[in-house]
Amino acid sequence: MTQDISTVRVGLDDRGYDIEIGHRILPDAGARILGRISGLRRAVVISDSNVAPLYAEPLIGSLDAAGVNATLVTVPAGEPSKSVEQATAIWNQLLAERIDRQTTIIALGGGVVGDLAGFIAATFARGLKFVQIPTTLLATVDSSVGGKVGINLPGGKNIVGAFWQPQYVLIDLSLLDSLPVRQGRAGMAEVIKYGVIADAEFFEYIETNVEKIRAHEPGTLKHIVSTCCQIKADVVEEDERETSGRRAILNYGHTFGHAVESATKYEKYLHGEAITMGMQCAASLSVNLKRIDAEMADRQAALFRQFELPVELDAALDSNELLELMRRDKKADQGNIRLVLPTKMGHVELVDNVPDHEILEVL
Ligand SMILES: NC(=O)c1ccc[n+]([C@@H]2O[C@H](COP(=O)([O-])OP(=O)(O)OC[C@H]3O[C@@H](n4cnc5c(N)ncnc54)[C@H](O)[C@@H]3O)[C@@H](O)[C@H]2O)c1
Ligand SMILES: [Zn+2]
Structure with a gap:
């Protein structure tokens, strides 16, 4: 062989x-x-x-x-x-x-x-x-x-x-x-996540290779999977048991996304679809907090759209209910919502104490 x-x-x-x-x-x-x-x-x-x-x-x-x-x-x-x-x-x-x-x-x-x-x-x-x-x-x-x-x-x-x-x-x-096509697309949400949180060059690689990725071109697929595994391995090496906060960066979009999954009883959306909405909420929030410019949030949304991932938050969901669910997330500390927010492409930070009205604004 x-x-x-x-x-x-x-x-x-x-x-x-x-x-x-x-x-x-x-x-x-x-x-x-x-x-x-x-x-x-x-x-x-x-x-x-x-x-x-x-x-x-x-x-x-x-x-x-x-x-x-x-x-x-x-x-x-x-x-x-x-x-x-x-x-x-x-x-x-x-x-x-x-x-x-x-x-x-x-x-x-x-x-x-x-x-x-x-x-x-x-x-x-x-x-x-x-x-x-x-x-x-x-x-x-x-x-x-x-x-x-x-x-x-x-x-x-x-x-x-x-x-x-x-x-x-x-x-x-x-x-x-x-793999069913919808499952493959949902997996791309996590792939894109790695670019946003840790590797701007990788994000750009995905942008320029959308067709090859969709076609499962062998070299391209191997490159994206190896890059993601390497990023996750590096983070896990630094913080295996999620004690220092480093591993938490992998939860980009997840506090919002888990609330969407929970509000829809884990039936309507695949995990990758829910966290796509979550990552877009996190990016919009970062724009509102002046941490990133609107162009970066749009760039992220455009890439999700290339893989037919749902960028707009489900309008049927109630914002107050979502906020409540976010407070009860396993990763929340006594009701304090800790969010992972980008500062530039390839870099995120953990942010505590974002005012409720700012969170509600993007929900
Ligand atoms: N341990 C972790 O760090 C971690 C991280 C992320 C997610 N998770 C967990 O992963 C689970 C979701 O995983 P998933 O998205 O892989 O879902 P899954 O395991 O349910 O697989 C999705 C569907 O695809 C089918 N399938 C799998 N491989 C296939 C293939 N090659 N060809 C055809 N069909 C195939 C499965 O039978 C299933 O119906 C959740 O329970 C989540 O909590 C764990
Ligand atoms: Zn995930």
């Missing part, structure tokens, strides 16, 4: 790991995983009902060929699988199969599967080794990097979880070809 692979290292001392990014590397996954986890004999692949029929067979075949005995666990596709009930069912299945601490959990899927499988890995038998094979654009650039894993409670998203870093992340970009 000829391979042109980019490697991004997440440098966390003895818990550091590589992210390998290339095309058509899934058939080689077994050998690659074995190269990272020596002596591996047993693995449990966790996937969902959309992804497993497409990609579980080549993965399990390659593990088999590498001498790794793999079992497949398939959960229903969709956010409801990130539940206590689903986690319990998998724990019991692992117990019945006498899974022990020599076993590695492999997540094959989008962010739902990654978060759930990572949570199982973090908790079963006090912790199993973990590998991520992300299959959505969002998962390749965001959820598979950084070690946050978890499940939801009926009243709180991602509220039960852990920091549990994988041993290895394998990104086969050809798997993104089967």
Whole structure:
């Protein structure tokens, strides 16, 4: 197999790991995983009902060929699988199969599967080794990097979880070809986010390569995914557990976006769509606060539009309700809303105590 692979290292001392990014590397996954986890004999692949029929067979075949005995666990596709009930069912299945601490959990899927499988890995038998094979654009650039894993409670998203870093992340970009178009666009919201928060040159690269990105041109896709992984890896290295505030920059547009998701009951918008509106609210607020000029906010909006992402805030939403939801966001500190606001392209700052009337103005 000829391979042109980019490697991004997440440098966390003895818990550091590589992210390998290339095309058509899934058939080689077994050998690659074995190269990272020596002596591996047993693995449990966790996937969902959309992804497993497409990609579980080549993965399990390659593990088999590498001498790794793999079992497949398939959960229903969709956010409801990130539940206590689903986690319990998998724990019991692992117990019945006498899974022990020599076993590695492999997540094959989008962010739902990654978060759930990572949570199982973090908790079963006090912790199993973990590998991520992300299959959505969002998962390749965001959820598979950084070690946050978890499940939801009926009243709180991602509220039960852990920091549990994988041993290895394998990104086969050809798997993104089967991704529904709307999911791919939503993933672009996070990609564009990285440009705005950390890399003006990258933002410009996206602007000039829209068509190639939409067409999944291999070199372009590899460049954008590697750049995003590198930016996230750098931030995670500096602030793995979100204590210094550095990691918080990744939440650009998210306090607004989470309020939109919550107000629409997580049904109307995909996460990337909601945070697009959120990032545009944050940019407009920054214009009003004279932190950036209107031209930068327009430039951001124009790029979102190129990927058919919703820039205008849903007019059906009530501003006071959104503000209340923002106050209750997990990231808010006792009702104080901490916002991530740009100061120029490629740079953001954390801002506390923005007056309510300024927030309401952009809602
Ligand atoms: N841990 C983190 O740091 C982090 C960061 C961001 C988001 N998340 C979590 O990620 C989740 C969202 O992830 P997502 O957007 O990947 O959603 P998802 O996992 O639900 O995947 C979206 C849909 O695409 C399908 N799919 C996945 N890959 C496919 C492929 N290659 N071909 C065809 N269909 C495919 C899935 O079955 C699903 O129906 C949320 O639960 C969110 O909380 C976690
Ligand atoms: Zn996000």
